[in-house]
Amino acid sequence: MGLRVLQLSDCHLSAKPDKPYRGISADANFKATWKAARDWNPDLVLLTGDLSEDASDASYERLASWLPAEPPCLALPGNHDDPATMARWFPRGPWDGPLAYESGEWLIVMLNSALPGRVEGGFSAQDIEALRDVISASTCPHVLLALHHQPIPVEAPWIDRYPLSDPQPFLDLVDSEARIRCVIWGHIHHHFARERNGVLFLGSPSTAANAVANAERFEADPAGPACRTLVLEDSGSVTYGQVFAATL
Numbered sequence: 001m002g003l004r005v006l007q008l009s010d011c012h013l014s015a016k017p018d019k020p021y022r023g024i025s026a027d028a029n030f031k032a033t034w035k036a037a038r039d040w041n042p043d044l045v046l047l048t049g050d051l052s053e054d055a056s057d058a059s060y061e062r063l064a065s066w067l068p069a070e071p072p073c074l075a076l077p078g079n080h081d082d083p084a085t086m087a088r089w090f091p092r093g094p095w096d097g098p099l100a101y102e103s104g105e106w107l108i109v110m111l112n113s114a115l116p117g118r119v120e121g122g123f124s125a126q127d128i129e130a131l132r133d134v135i136s137a138s139t140c141p142h143v144l145l146a147l148h149h150q151p152i153p154v155e156a157p158w159i160d161r162y163p164l165s166d167p168q169p170f171l172d173l174v175d176s177e178a179r180i181r182c183v184i185w186g187h188i189h190h191h192f193a194r195e196r197n198g199v200l201f202l203g204s205p206s207t208a209a210n211a212v213a214n215a216e217r218f219e220a221d222p223a224g225p226a227c228r229t230l231v232l233e234d235s236g237s238v239t240y241g242q243v244f245a246a247t248l
């Protein structure tokens with residue numbers, strides 16, 4: 001049992017389906033990843049940014065067309081996305097402040113850490129207060145937060161140059177709210193897991209192209225595209241894994 005959550009991230013689709021991304025087909029790799037992941041039977045799909053490479057309507061339209069109406073799909077933007085464009089195709093997102101989604105014992109909050117024209121991310125003081133208000137308004141005993149940028153270093157210099165900048169107010173909130181069990185993000189194009197003060201911090205792989213861990217520069221991981229699985233138990237415990245793409 002438990003809530004089965006699938007995290008799809010960093011799809012990097014372009015307006016033209018045949019435009020290569022890091023030398024591969026982002027379209028083919030997403031389809032291969034989704035083909036494998038849908039058999040995992042998720043209850044909920046989370047899209048955690050850089051869905052598009054060029055923020056085009058055409059890229060979002062294709063992605064939206066590949067995903068079924070059920071299970072529900074929540075989305076948040078990354079540095080490559082345009083929130084206003086993305087919102088037309090993925091209406092359930094943090095377009096007017098944090099998006100709260102409750103299921104059973106869990107509150108899931110989707111956050112917008114993207115800053116216009118910047119690769120790194122950030123939250124304003126108002127963003128932090130809005131997040132605090134959303135959590136306070138819920139009576140769920142367990143909370144998961146999702147954003148695009150890594151709030152802690154992931155020991156990969158190529159992407160640690162572009163983190164959530166000034167993360168301390170966000171980390172202070174995580175430390176002060178005892179119901180937060182898990183923080184997830186995309187952006188880093190590899191699997192990362194760390195427990196911090198009793199909270200599970202998880203970076204997701206990309207459905208397009210991944211890097212080997214601890215890379216100075218982006219170096220393709222031969223394991224290929226992948227996505228994150230999470231099982232959120234009623235007890236508050238979290239089990240995580242990865243699904244790798246079906247045959248490309």
Ligand SMILES: [Fe+2]
Pocket residue numbers: 049050078079080148186187188
């Ligand atoms: Fe990103």
